[in-house]
Amino acid sequence: xxxxxxxxxxxxxxxxxxxxxxxxxxxxxxxxxxPGEYLNQFIRNRFNWILGAIFxxxxxxxxxxxxxxxxxxxxxxxxxxxxxxxxxxxxCMVPLSxxxxxLGTAVEVFGRHDLEPIERLALLNGLMGYAFAxxxxxxxxxxxxxxxxxxxxxxxxxxxxxxVGWHVATYLSVQVMEVSTAFFEWINWPAAKKFIRRGALxxxxxxxxxxxxxxxxLGALFTYAPGKVHPLWYSASFQxxxxxxxxxxxxxxxxxxxxxxxKHTMGWRCDGNFMNNLDRITITLARGASMxxxxxLVIKFIGVAHDNTWAYLATGWGKWFMFEIGFGVVLPxxxxxxxxxxxxxxxxxxxxxxxxxxIVLNRLNTALITFNWKLYQExxxxxxxxxxxxxxxxxxxxxxxxxxRLPILYAWREAPSEATQEAEEKVPAxxxxxxxxxxxxxxxx
Amino acid sequence: MSExxxxxxxxxxxxxxxxxxxxxxxxxxxxxTFSGYSDSMGVLVDLTRCIGCRSCExxxxxxxxxxxxALPFDDPAVFDQxxxxxxxxxxxxxxxxxxxxxEVEGQDHPLYRKIQCNHCNEPACLTSCFVGAYKxxxxxxxxxxxxxxxxxxxxxxxxxFYVPAYSYSSATNPLxxxxxxxxxxxxxxxxxxxxxxxxxxxxxxxxxxxxxxQIADKRIKAHPxxxxxxxxxxxxxxxxxxxxLSSAPFDQVGFDTALQxxxxxxxxxxxxxxxxxxxAIWPALFTxxxxxxxxxxxxxxxxxxxxxxxx
Numbered sequence: 001x002x003x004x005x006x007x008x009x010x011x012x013x014x015x016x017x018x019x020x021x022x023x024x025x026x027x028x029x030x031x032x033x034x035p036g037e038y039l040n041q042f043i044r045n046r047f048n049w050i051l052g053a054i055f056x057x058x059x060x061x062x063x064x065x066x067x068x069x070x071x072x073x074x075x076x077x078x079x080x081x082x083x084x085x086x087x088x089x090x091x092c093m094v095p096l097s098x099x100x101x102x103l104g105t106a107v108e109v110f111g112r113h114d115l116e117p118i119e120r121l122a123l124l125n126g127l128m129g130y131a132f133a134x135x136x137x138x139x140x141x142x143x144x145x146x147x148x149x150x151x152x153x154x155x156x157x158x159x160x161x162x163x164v165g166w167h168v169a170t171y172l173s174v175q176v177m178e179v180s181t182a183f184f185e186w187i188n189w190p191a192a193k194k195f196i197r198r199g200a201l202x203x204x205x206x207x208x209x210x211x212x213x214x215x216x217x218l219g220a221l222f223t224y225a226p227g228k229v230h231p232l233w234y235s236a237s238f239q240x241x242x243x244x245x246x247x248x249x250x251x252x253x254x255x256x257x258x259x260x261x262x263k264h265t266m267g268w269r270c271d272g273n274f275m276n277n278l279d280r281i282t283i284t285l286a287r288g289a290s291m292x293x294x295x296x297l298v299i300k301f302i303g304v305a306h307d308n309t310w311a312y313l314a315t316g317w318g319k320w321f322m323f324e325i326g327f328g329v330v331l332p333x334x335x336x337x338x339x340x341x342x343x344x345x346x347x348x349x350x351x352x353x354x355x356x357x358x359i360v361l362n363r364l365n366t367a368l369i370t371f372n373w374k375l376y377q378e379x380x381x382x383x384x385x386x387x388x389x390x391x392x393x394x395x396x397x398x399x400x401x402x403x404x405r406l407p408i409l410y411a412w413r414e415a416p417s418e419a420t421q422e423a424e425e426k427v428p429a430x431x432x433x434x435x436x437x438x439x440x441x442x443x444x445x
Numbered sequence: 446m447s448e449x450x451x452x453x454x455x456x457x458x459x460x461x462x463x464x465x466x467x468x469x470x471x472x473x474x475x476x477x478t479f480s481g482y483s484d485s486m487g488v489l490v491d492l493t494r495c496i497g498c499r500s501c502e503x504x505x506x507x508x509x510x511x512x513x514x515a516l517p518f519d520d521p522a523v524f525d526q527x528x529x530x531x532x533x534x535x536x537x538x539x540x541x542x543x544x545x546x547x548e549v550e551g552q553d554h555p556l557y558r559k560i561q562c563n564h565c566n567e568p569a570c571l572t573s574c575f576v577g578a579y580k581x582x583x584x585x586x587x588x589x590x591x592x593x594x595x596x597x598x599x600x601x602x603x604x605x606f607y608v609p610a611y612s613y614s615s616a617t618n619p620l621x622x623x624x625x626x627x628x629x630x631x632x633x634x635x636x637x638x639x640x641x642x643x644x645x646x647x648x649x650x651x652x653x654x655x656x657x658x659q660i661a662d663k664r665i666k667a668h669p670x671x672x673x674x675x676x677x678x679x680x681x682x683x684x685x686x687x688x689x690l691s692s693a694p695f696d697q698v699g700f701d702t703a704l705q706x707x708x709x710x711x712x713x714x715x716x717x718x719x720x721x722x723x724x725a726i727w728p729a730l731f732t733x734x735x736x737x738x739x740x741x742x743x744x745x746x747x748x749x750x751x752x753x754x755x756x
Binding site for chain 1: 528529530531535536537569572573574575576577578590593594595596597598599601602603605607609610611613614615616618619620701703704705709710712713715716717719720723724727728731732734735738739
């Protein structure tokens, strides 16, 4: 697509293909290319080959799991009821998706409109992460078709998981609404977009509430297993705060990581507003992430002090804990402070990547690696790992599919006929519908 | 987003209010600590009396219609078997109770320990279940309703005794498998569970939990030096219906002696208590922040026009 854009193929970024002629839905789906052109670039893209290879192995395995049960693809461990699907899919994907409520809060509540170019990406990142956390959950549940039971059939109101279930479901709907504005633009339904925008503050505040609670609740889930989670990763009083606070840098850094990937691989789809502001915004996000990381570091050690688990630091698990904190929290903090001071965006991106790694490591440590530390170490079944990778590949593919189409990385240019009064003078200034390859100049370099 | 009109503020508050109502459902239980039904039944297991004949395993197998094990119940080679990853056997979907052998120094014979669901007074499995599939009956049994189970296996994570097993092999109807105190077939009718009935050594004593505690106390006092001065299950995780006496230190015969005295639920209460507070405070707090962040109405208005025109 990058090359096509460079050769003057017009990309879909407004309702009109040419003056007086609208894009049809099929044309929009094919990114404004003819089916032949689309197929051509689809096959040319090496990344699709990798995805294809993963799907070739993984999709049959997923089918295998549903026909022959969890026992066929996991060790069916009674001692480790939660394997990779939940440790990674739920406990890692959810904190990495905190970006939606973080940026939503910054822009809508605190009025940081300078962060607006990345707001939609952050919201979408949140939605995608949550949606796929649910997908992982569906693969892991013994009877996924009963997913709605805690909502409609039978209630266990004293359970933390009940709260997680309700909040993730509610928040997922909130996020769908938040992202739907982009979808409504894309299908040319300004009235619906306007309706949603009216409720933006309400949605954002609901997002903060729900996020605070279920990010924390994922941590609180482990307070059910005080003897099983290693004392260094366990804190009866602060577990939910550890999870909530660490989700803040996790979400912010995930947006930095995703935006960096997007900038390099989907440059044709990003508009000038996004590209020109990205470096500045990345630095700002890193500032926020640093605040989150330093707070997290402090409350982590308050947790150790509160439960007086210092002695464990001298053990093997203690070294592992220090590695997680040192590499996953302290190192990115140092990188961030240097990078922010010298305005080195490339370093910020490295720091963000390490932060994401650190949070993932923390969740895997809590849920899987140090879990049952008094018992034995469970090594996941190879099929379990392969299915997890496949689900992640589907996540990437869907994520890319949406970014390619909906106005997330670029602004949708309203046609003069449909634009609201304020927009009128803006459209001609942007080159209008003259057929100039809009994406081209951005990807020439 | 534009400035807050009164209507929008109301809308935002309403959303928060709706969420609060939602939460009040979740908080329908009282925050007090439940220490068990006063007349609930229990079983006292005396490790000094058990000879490892495993007739309790066989009786359970028959009572609960479980498949035959690979090795017959009278084959002592079973004691050298171990579960996946473990040194000793544990309860599985095909064995709701298992007896393990422990060679403890200073004991003149090996000790045998029977494992099954301990039927906690305030069960962690029950409190962690988000569909309320578990029930603690007034007779003391912790029973499970397979019709609502979703299969999240949180109960298995929560159980401090590693008791619930899961039929992972089933694709269409995998369920939690654990000892149910023979509730439907026996306990409900006032009869002791199958394992107790069959025990030839009277190693298992069935009775009201508070009576069992007295019996246990008497045994400890009547034979000074024979028993450890501890009734395992009297206070562990809030007390259990099944309790143990041992002549060897409990940690040497497979018991977790580091368990907390309070019910597992107590660990979660702090968090659950913050839930309604967050729901009540956050909407006003963040709407307030929004008002503060908006320096003057004008700035927002201008910006909003820009934003709209971009799209």
